Amino acid sequence: MPADEIRDASDPMLVVAIGRYRQEALAEAYRRHAGAVFALSRRLLIDRNLAEEVVQEVFLRLWHRPEKFDPDRGSLRSFLLAQTHGRSVDILRSEVSRRRREERDARETAEADYDIEHAVVDMAVADDVRQAMAVLPVGERAAIELAYFGGHTYREVAALLDEPEGTVKSRIRSGLRRLRTVLVDTGIGA
Amino acid sequence: MMSTNFSHQDIVELLGAFALDAVDDDERDVIEAHLAGCPRCRAEVEGHRETAALLAHSGERAPENVWDRIAEALDEAPPALDLTRLTPRRPAAPRTIPLRMAAVTMAVAAAVTLFLGVALGRNDDGRLGRLEEQITALQKPAVANAAYAALADPKAEHVELASVDGKGTARVVRLPDGTGYLVPANLPKLPAGRVYQLWAVRSDAKISLGVLGAAPEVTAFRMNGPVAAYAVTDEAAGGVAQSQNQPVVVGYVKA
Secondary structure, three states: OOHHHHHHOOHHHHHHHHHOOOHHHHHHHHHHHHHHHHHHHHHHHOOHHHHHHHHHHHHHHHHHOHHHOOHHHOOHHHHHHHHHHHHHHHHHHHHHHHHHHHHOHHHHHHHHHHHHHHHHHOOOOOHHHHHHHHOOOHHHHHHHHHHHHOOOOHHHHHHHHOOOHHHHHHHHHHHHHHHHHHHHHOOOOO | OOOOOOOHHHHHHHHHHHHOOOOOHHHHHHHHHHHHOOHHHHHHHHHHHHHHHHHOOOOOOOOHHHHHHHHHHHOOOOOOOOOHHHOOOOOOOOOOOOOOOOOOOOOHHHHOOOOOOOEOOOOOOOHHHHHHHHHHHHHHHHHHHHHHHHHOOOOOEEEEEEOOOOOOEEEEEEOOOOEEEEEEOOOOOOOOOEEEEEEEEOOOOEEEEEEEEOOOOOEEEEOOOOOOEEEEEEEEOOOEOOOOOOOOEEEEOOO
């Protein structure tokens, strides 16, 4: 693939070119997806430097292990974002656990209250997605936001919302399915 | 608390939370093991992740300073196999391999045998191989048509490649703009773990033009500047930065 075709190449073709050690293909993948990768990581970690480290890690991993991407199993965007989310949550949880050990249980409640407000009010998502989220029942929306943007486990979400764990895990799943339908209807997820 | 004896229904109910990294570690391990053997649950998780990816969508710009750090780290990565260094985005010396040989006029083909092989860690038989096959299938007609058009172009450089016994053959055609094609005619399919690799041989260096796989089809490459010969070698899967193998087929550019 000549260099000038890189810009027009599909995402799977870029990954093939990355497999052949073509840096400009990685640069193009970065141009297309690093904004979303950075935004998600920053949303979770708040700290810009930590988020940048995640971005670096995710793209270097794509460079070294391009075969991990399977186009039959989803888009490159969702592949990169799933890694971004997983890595960010790992960092968040290790930070949180360290902090928790230091601060003891007494402060946890106050922290948790802050998190709910933070996650629900300050969503860093596009307007159309915000609208789609708005059609979800409140319980589903809160569960998804706290899990995805807050980096909480469903058990933590249950504790934060004072709901049974079983209810929360069902709401995350039904909310994601409902959201999919809405986003496909509005053409965003088509 | 969940234990390791999950019913299928228990697992299904956790798939949404799992897709958002919102399960505990022990649950994650159980679900991952289950997914390996359950395509339906796997498809559901993939669907949830696609949805989540839409939620994450944001207009934020990619941080440029981070790209600079990534690009720096790539320089320490395994050596480029193909045309990366021939068409660099940033100014960089072309990746050429110095030829430790005084007289080269008679020994261009022998040059192929001079270098220590450096195996690279990419497995052509892995997922990337499959991905490549899928895309190659889509692109095949376009590449083949372009190659046949080039073969008919009188301005193009035409080189016949042949094996010592004359059985294996291939043809290279290169247009004045540097776009080239390898058209294999009779290259036997290689066993698992082996791949063909195409090289441009110059008087001072030998440049990899790409790893061709075990059963090469018409392949495009890019190479600017004079070339003395083209050679195809048989290498370990993933290709090598420098080859010490005799070429399977070789052809000299007519002066």
